[in-house]
Amino acid sequence: MRRLNALVVDDEPLARERMTRLLEEAGCEVVGNLGNGLALLEWLQGPAEADVIFLDIQMPGPNCMEVLADARNPPPVVFVTAFSEYAVRAFELSAVDYLLKPVFEERLFKCLQRVRERLVRRLSPSELRSLLPTLPRFPILAGEGEIFMELSHVTHFELSQDRVWAFRGLNRYLTRWTTLSDVEDAFPEEGMLRIQRHILLRPEMVRGFRPLATGRIKVLVAPRVELTVSRAMTPTTRKRIDPATK
Template sequence: MNQLKALVVDDEPLARERLSRLLKEAGCTIAGELCDGVALLDWLKEPGEVDVIFLDIQMPGLSGLEVLAEVSDCPPVVFVTAFSSYAVQAFELAAVDYLLKPVFEDRLAKCLQRLRERLIRPLSPAELKALLPPPVRFPIRAGDGEIYMELELVTHFELENDQVWACRGQNRYLTRWAALSEVEQAFPEDGMVRIQRHLLLRPGMVKGIRPASVGRIKVMVAPKVELTVSRAMTPRMKECIRVGKP
């Protein structure tokens, strides 16, 4: 078996450690671990000898996508992220593969097999569809029955009178949940933030921010739709959407 030499780039120490361990267990050598896109750019100025870079997308400073867009000569890249919405853009930048967190052994094995066989080429739409998991969906009430909505369409969830509403901008849809904690438990990997006791926000849906009262901000999630972030959660919310403190 061809032993691959890999570089792991991720700002989350636990994710870095887990992926490195899985790669070692799969017979790979870890050439190094980096914690952000700037460090990778510096590394690429005089790159070491590696067969593949496993690269997180959302990182402080430069994202993985921004790094790959800036360099013309780079070892094969496999993107690793918690968000499937980046897949098309990743493959447009000539990524070899695209792994969703948490990475599992069987999916990683398929990726490594492609690398070992040097099947480094853009994937067809059918191949890309086969690699990606189906959209995450959940039921919403429709008359006497239910229909299913994709989580990626939802901007936030609201709790009102012991009922949880899924919101897509100004539109609201009644779910079968009775508490926001149930939503958080249903989607532990989505990174939702409780910005008020009754509001659960998906940070990736934020389009803009502006100051509100002292120590608070408002976030825009759709035209004419703004949500007020509590004073206690404002620092975390700023960090999630990667803006500096005023």
């Protein structure tokens, strides 16, 4: 049986360790164990080679699908995800395989057989980009009409005089919403934090933070833009933005 060289890419250390162990037990050589899209980009630019990449789709940093789409002759990919909608998208493409978390030995064995039999092929850049999720967006007022803004550009939302403003650093944009609950209801999976009664933070946009003498913290979301977190929400916010916080 041909020994496969496998690359594991997942931002969760425990998930990487488990996948590495399962692959090694299945007779594979794990040639890399990476935690984000930037590490994948650097690896693809190096001399190492892999027969297959086991890739978690949702990770911080550069989007891995775009990284692979821009790479020259990337290896075949097996998508590993806890989100079934990505699995469905992957399955719709011919000669693509996926694993749903948690991964089990029997399902992994079948997947490796497909890789060895070359039934899992390299995807073209257009095929890789077709698997990218549709980015959530929302309308903002522009003159007498509206334009759409991608949620990924927003640092936070603020409620002022019964109107919700979307902020992109120092710049603000008027939305249709009249309460922060409207925003949370529109994006229930985004995990935004109500750090003040009138401020809704996208925690992934935090660049840094500093403690205050009052027991609160200020979070930096853009150059010259700091937001004060309420005392009640400081512990929760620190845990979300600082993995070392206990």
